[in-house]
Amino acid sequence: MEIMRVVDELVCTRRVPGLQAASLRILASQQGVLSVATDPVGVPPGKWVYTTSGSAARLAMKDARITTDLTICGIIDNWDE
Amino acid sequence: MEIMRVVDELVCTRRVPGLQAASLRILASQQGVLSVATDPVGVPPGKWVYTTSGSAARLAMKDARITTDLTICGIIDNWDE
Amino acid sequence: MEIMRVVDELVCTRRVPGLQAASLRILASQQGVLSVATDPVGVPPGKWVYTTSGSAARLAMKDARITTDLTICGIIDNWDE
Amino acid sequence: MEIMRVVDELVCTRRVPGLQAASLRILASQQGVLSVATDPVGVPPGKWVYTTSGSAARLAMKDARITTDLTICGIIDNWDE
Amino acid sequence: MEIMRVVDELVCTRRVPGLQAASLRILASQQGVLSVATDPVGVPPGKWVYTTSGSAARLAMKDARITTDLTICGIIDNWDE
Numbered sequence: 016m017e018i019m020r021v022v023d024e025l026v027c028t029r030r031v032p033g034l035q036a037a038s039l040r041i042l043a044s045q046q047g048v049l050s051v052a053t054d055p056v057g058v059p060p061g062k063w064v065y066t067t068s069g070s071a072a073r074l075a076m077k078d079a080r081i082t083t084d085l086t087i088c089g090i091i092d093n094w095d096e
Numbered sequence: 097m098e099i100m101r102v103v104d105e106l107v108c109t110r111r112v113p114g115l116q117a118a119s120l121r122i123l124a125s126q127q128g129v130l131s132v133a134t135d136p137v138g139v140p141p142g143k144w145v146y147t148t149s150g151s152a153a154r155l156a157m158k159d160a161r162i163t164t165d166l167t168i169c170g171i172i173d174n175w176d177e
Numbered sequence: 178m179e180i181m182r183v184v185d186e187l188v189c190t191r192r193v194p195g196l197q198a199a200s201l202r203i204l205a206s207q208q209g210v211l212s213v214a215t216d217p218v219g220v221p222p223g224k225w226v227y228t229t230s231g232s233a234a235r236l237a238m239k240d241a242r243i244t245t246d247l248t249i250c251g252i253i254d255n256w257d258e
Numbered sequence: 259m260e261i262m263r264v265v266d267e268l269v270c271t272r273r274v275p276g277l278q279a280a281s282l283r284i285l286a287s288q289q290g291v292l293s294v295a296t297d298p299v300g301v302p303p304g305k306w307v308y309t310t311s312g313s314a315a316r317l318a319m320k321d322a323r324i325t326t327d328l329t330i331c332g333i334i335d336n337w338d339e
Numbered sequence: 340m341e342i343m344r345v346v347d348e349l350v351c352t353r354r355v356p357g358l359q360a361a362s363l364r365i366l367a368s369q370q371g372v373l374s375v376a377t378d379p380v381g382v383p384p385g386k387w388v389y390t391t392s393g394s395a396a397r398l399a400m401k402d403a404r405i406t407t408d409l410t411i412c413g414i415i416d417n418w419d420e
Binding site: 178179180207208217218227229230231232233234236237248250251252253254255 | 375
């Protein structure tokens, strides 16, 4: 799992049906590269989280049919950048 | 999911049958590396999109048998590079 | 499999149910990038380990339903950095 | 899918049975890193191609049991480096 | 598949049961990063090999239940670094 920081919500008007109404977050990696993740936990911007990728990203969603390859798994307590 | 920009359509006369008639786009990553993605949304060049990779790329196609590992999932609104 | 060093335990109060009570460790890659892995072996900080990723990370857990994409597979003896 | 250039054929006398008699090509990425891919299309050295990786690489072969993680999917027309 | 060089055997006293008695090798990538691979071919140190990753790494083992994500597929003849 990767350690990333939540930067913002993602706003998009058009998307594929497989994502349903899943919440999407923009995350920054430790190197500052931005990605998009599904968020079943409900994490506010600024928090450090760890994420799972690949097929595990779908298993981490409450509904495993969500078409994602990156999902927030938990909030890390007391993380110093 | 990764954040990428649509650069162009991909023109290729010979390809494997598993791609069928799927639309292909050339995308640039935030670092400027070019990739090829299947596009079930219909995105014009210049737009920023987020993409899903791996087995999720096939699930994001309307026909999950399409042989792809990168699919455009949605257009990002109001993205500043 | 990747060669990584165990840096610390991961403390997180909120996480997805699929991780159950699996032990989580913070690992550093050879390039110093930090990741989070599930640990079925029980490795103290400071040890060098090798890890498996992707779907193999779930197979390496005693319970293959654990939602992980990185698992510690063994301790490397006598590793010089 | 990635954009790569065919550099050469791969000559190897010993290989695992799962590759059967599949044609192997040495490819260079846009950054110049070399990889090995299975080639169901039949591409001569010098051509630019796009490739699929992961489980999609097996689906792109005419025989999906071929043990590969990178397969040439098509030749790109008129590619300027 | 990636092109890598066999550096050494891996010695580890404790490992997960899923690896069984598979031979493990330390490999160096073209960039010099070290990884660990299962070796069904039997390759001595110094040889250049190509490897398969992900789920294909398990298919390349004689026993597909081996918990690996990187497997040596063959020895490359006459490789100049």
